[in-house]
Amino acid sequence: xxxxxxxxxxxxxxxxxxxxxxxxxxxxxxxxxxxxxxxxxxxxxxxxxxxxxxxxxxxxxxxxxxxxxxxxxx
Numbered sequence: 001x002x003x004x005x006x007x008x009x010x011x012x013x014x015x016x017x018x019x020x021x022x023x024x025x026x027x028x029x030x031x032x033x034x035x036x037x038x039x040x041x042x043x044x045x046x047x048x049x050x051x052x053x054x055x056x057x058x059x060x061x062x063x064x065x066x067x068x069x070x071x072x073x074x
Contacts, residue, residue, distance in 0.1 A: 051063040
């Protein structure tokens, strides 16, 4: 009898584990956002809107603040 390849042995082993432990659980993606997640999303969107993407002639891009008086990243 030929020796079973390592990949087949691994898949067989994980199949036995799934039989014993059951399938992996996953959370639904259509649940309501928590208030903490909503606040985090709003703050991240506000931070993203504070910058504009500039493209150089060679095709590379970088971020600069929308405020023209802010020279921190220039």
